[in-house]
Amino acid sequence: MAGSRDESMTKADKESKGGSDDALAAKKAQRDTVRWVLGAPERLQSMLDDGKSEEADNDWAEVQRLLQKWDRVVGVEELKTQCLKVMERQRSDSNT
Secondary structure (H helix, E strand, C coil): CHHHHHHHHHHHHHHHCCCCHHHHHHHHHHHHHHHHHHCHHHHHHHHHHCCCHHHHHHHHHHHHHHHHHCCCCCCHHHHHHHHHHHHHHHHHHHCC
16 A cells, blocks of 8 residues: 555656656657757768768758758757758768
8 A cells, every 4th residue: 555655646746747757758758859850960970971871861851850840949940051061061072
């Protein structure tokens, strides 16, 4: 009995602090996605430096989809510009 009371108190505490386990997991997933997108310029450059252009193209396509969804978010245009510079450099390097 004491164990179930502790569990329900823990759940109530979590809900009073911002939501259930599902809500907390969703927030963490959102933060992880934002971090992943913010790391895109460096990650794309690293992939291209390692000769993984197809992987970089796939990553860039996913990043572009997210940036389109976030088009009114501050900083999206700057991030998109950084990624485009990396990807365009790769294309110009492969054409020479």
